[in-house]
Amino acid sequence: MTWKERLKMALGEEVVRDDPHHLEGYARDSSDAPAVVPEAVIHPRNAEEVVKAVNILREYRIPITPRGSGTSLSGGAVPHPGGVVIAFDRMARIKEINADDLLAVVEPGVITGDLHRAVEEMNLFYPPDPASLETCTVGGNVAENAGGPRALKYGTTKHYVLELEVVTATGERVKVGKRTKKWVVGYDLPSLFTGSEGTLGIITEVALRLLPRPPKRFTLLAAFPDEVSAGRTVSEMVRRGLLPAALEFVDHKCIEAVGEKIAPFLPKGTGSFLLVEYDGFGPEFEAQVEITYEIASRNGSLELLAAEDESTRRRLWEARRGVLPALEGLGYAIRHEDVVVPRSRIPDLIAHTEEVERKVGVKLASFGHAGDGNIHVNVLYEPGQEEKMERAVNMVVEKVWELGGTSAGEHGIGTLKRELMRRELPPFVYTLLKDVKALFDPDGILNPHVMFLP
Ligand SMILES: Cc1cc2nc3c(=O)[nH]c(=O)nc-3n(C[C@H](O)[C@H](O)[C@H](O)COP(=O)(O)OP(=O)(O)OC[C@H]3O[C@@H](n4cnc5c(N)ncnc54)[C@H](O)[C@@H]3O)c2cc1C
Known part of the structure; x- marks a missing residue:
C-alpha cells in the first residue's frame, strides 16, 4: 500500500484530498515564492487525526507543511516538493472564553478577527x-509570532501564549506551558514554539491570555509633507513618553502609487x-491625545x-x-521585506530606499x-527583474544592519529570508538553532525547507 492509500484508509477520503484542482489551491502563499503543488492536503477534524497523519507520513519521510490561511509573506506556507499540507480549516472552534481567568482556548484554524469580535462581545x-486579521489564523499567528500595529503598546503574539498543544514530529501529542499568569517550570517551550514556523511541531490548540477591553479609543491621521517631519514626530512622541496603541507610517512612494x-x-x-491610535481608561488618555496634536503640528503636519x-x-485605518492590497493590485511581483531599525533611523532608511531605487531600477x-x-x-518588480530585486533587497538589508537593525521583524524567515538569517546570526547561534530543529524533528519532516538552508 502507498502512503496515500494508508492515509486515506486511516482518515477517510473526505479528510485526505488529492484531486488536482484542490491541490492547486495550496501551492502558494501571499509571498512571491514560486508555487509548489502538494501531493495531498489533509484536513484533520481533531488532534488525534493529526497524530495519525504524522505517524504514517513519518514512516515514509514525507515533508509536512502545516497551514492556516496561507497569508505568509515569507514563503513558509508553500509546501516542500513531494510533501503534503495539513490545513486547519476544520479545526476552527473557539472552545472557551473565560472572563474570570482572562483567557481563551482556541483551535489553530480560528480566524484572528473572529476571535477579536468574540472576546470584545464579553x-x-x-x-x-496583524493587518491580515480578517483572513489569517491564530495557529499561523503563533507559528509566525505575528505582530501588528498594536505590538507597540501590547507586544506580539508570544506575549499572549499561555499554553500550547502540539503534535511533535515523532507523533506525540503534548501540552507545553500552563494556563496560569505565571509559570517557570523548566525551559520556556511555549516561547520556543511561538515563531518556530511549523519547523518544531504542529500546533493543535492554543490557550491565550486576554485583557480587559479598554473603554476609550481615539484615532488620528496626521499628514506630513515628507518622511523627515513624520520621523521627527515619531521620535518626539517617544521621547515625551507617549505610548499609543498604534503608531503607523506610510511613505511617499506608497502615497504616489496608491494614495488616490x-x-x-x-x-x-x-x-x-x-x-496614531490611543486606547485607555482615564484622564491620562486625553492628555496624550492633546500632546500628540501639539507635537505633530509643530513638526509641520499639513492636516x-x-x-x-x-x-x-x-476609513482612516483603511x-x-x-x-x-492596493500595491498588490498594481500587477507587480512583490518581495516583502520586513526590517526593523532603531525608530530614530527610519528617515535614513527611507532615504536609502530612494538611492536603491535609483541605482537598481x-x-x-x-x-x-x-x-x-x-x-x-x-x-x-516585473518578470525578468529577479536579479535586480535580489540586489535591492541586499542593499536595503545591509543598510539596516549598518543602522543597528534586523532583517526580519514579524513576517518570519520562511524560504525567502533563509540566506539573510544565515548572514545575520553568529555562526555558533545558527548551528545551535539547527541542532534544536534536529532534536525536535529527527527525521526532518516538518517544514524542512523553512528557516534553514539545506
Ligand atoms: C495583507 C497582509 C497584511 C499582513 N500584515 C501583517 C502584520 O501586520 N503583522 C504580521 O505579523 N504579519 C502580517 N502579515 C503576514 C501573515 O498574515 C502572518 O504571518 C500570519 O500570522 C500568517 O497566518 P496564516 O494563518 O495565514 O498562516 P500561514 O501563512 O498559513 O502559515 C504561516 C507559517 O506558519 C506555519 N503554520 C501555520 N499553521 C500552523 C500550525 N497550526 N502549527 C504549526 N505551524 C503552522 C506554516 O507552516 C507557515 O510556515 C500580513 C499578510 C498579508 C497578506
Whole structure:
C-alpha cells in the first residue's frame, strides 16, 4: 500500500484530498515564492487525526507543511516538493472564553478577527492585530509570532501564549506551558514554539491570555509633507513618553502609487502620513491625545484628521491597512521585506530606499509600524527583474544592519529570508538553532525547507 492509500484508509477520503484542482489551491502563499503543488492536503477534524497523519507520513519521510490561511509573506506556507499540507480549516472552534481567568482556548484554524469580535462581545481584549486579521489564523499567528500595529503598546503574539498543544514530529501529542499568569517550570517551550514556523511541531490548540477591553479609543491621521517631519514626530512622541496603541507610517512612494485609491481625502502635498491610535481608561488618555496634536503640528503636519465615530475610524485605518492590497493590485511581483531599525533611523532608511531605487531600477514602497521601527520595504518588480530585486533587497538589508537593525521583524524567515538569517546570526547561534530543529524533528519532516538552508 502507498502512503496515500494508508492515509486515506486511516482518515477517510473526505479528510485526505488529492484531486488536482484542490491541490492547486495550496501551492502558494501571499509571498512571491514560486508555487509548489502538494501531493495531498489533509484536513484533520481533531488532534488525534493529526497524530495519525504524522505517524504514517513519518514512516515514509514525507515533508509536512502545516497551514492556516496561507497569508505568509515569507514563503513558509508553500509546501516542500513531494510533501503534503495539513490545513486547519476544520479545526476552527473557539472552545472557551473565560472572563474570570482572562483567557481563551482556541483551535489553530480560528480566524484572528473572529476571535477579536468574540472576546470584545464579553468586554475583553485580545491585542495582536496583524493587518491580515480578517483572513489569517491564530495557529499561523503563533507559528509566525505575528505582530501588528498594536505590538507597540501590547507586544506580539508570544506575549499572549499561555499554553500550547502540539503534535511533535515523532507523533506525540503534548501540552507545553500552563494556563496560569505565571509559570517557570523548566525551559520556556511555549516561547520556543511561538515563531518556530511549523519547523518544531504542529500546533493543535492554543490557550491565550486576554485583557480587559479598554473603554476609550481615539484615532488620528496626521499628514506630513515628507518622511523627515513624520520621523521627527515619531521620535518626539517617544521621547515625551507617549505610548499609543498604534503608531503607523506610510511613505511617499506608497502615497504616489496608491494614495488616490486608499486615502483620497489626504491634503494636496502629502508626502507621508502617520496613523496614531490611543486606547485607555482615564484622564491620562486625553492628555496624550492633546500632546500628540501639539507635537505633530509643530513638526509641520499639513492636516490632522480625527476619527469622531466608528465609520471615520475604519476609513482612516483603511488608508493604512489598504496599502499592501492596493500595491498588490498594481500587477507587480512583490518581495516583502520586513526590517526593523532603531525608530530614530527610519528617515535614513527611507532615504536609502530612494538611492536603491535609483541605482537598481526597481520600485520600492515602504510602510509599517513606525512605533516599533518595523518598516515593510516592498520591492516591486516585473518578470525578468529577479536579479535586480535580489540586489535591492541586499542593499536595503545591509543598510539596516549598518543602522543597528534586523532583517526580519514579524513576517518570519520562511524560504525567502533563509540566506539573510544565515548572514545575520553568529555562526555558533545558527548551528545551535539547527541542532534544536534536529532534536525536535529527527527525521526532518516538518517544514524542512523553512528557516534553514539545506
Ligand atoms: C495583507 C497582509 C497584511 C499582513 N500584515 C501583517 C502584520 O501586520 N503583522 C504580521 O505579523 N504579519 C502580517 N502579515 C503576514 C501573515 O498574515 C502572518 O504571518 C500570519 O500570522 C500568517 O497566518 P496564516 O494563518 O495565514 O498562516 P500561514 O501563512 O498559513 O502559515 C504561516 C507559517 O506558519 C506555519 N503554520 C501555520 N499553521 C500552523 C500550525 N497550526 N502549527 C504549526 N505551524 C503552522 C506554516 O507552516 C507557515 O510556515 C500580513 C499578510 C498579508 C497578506
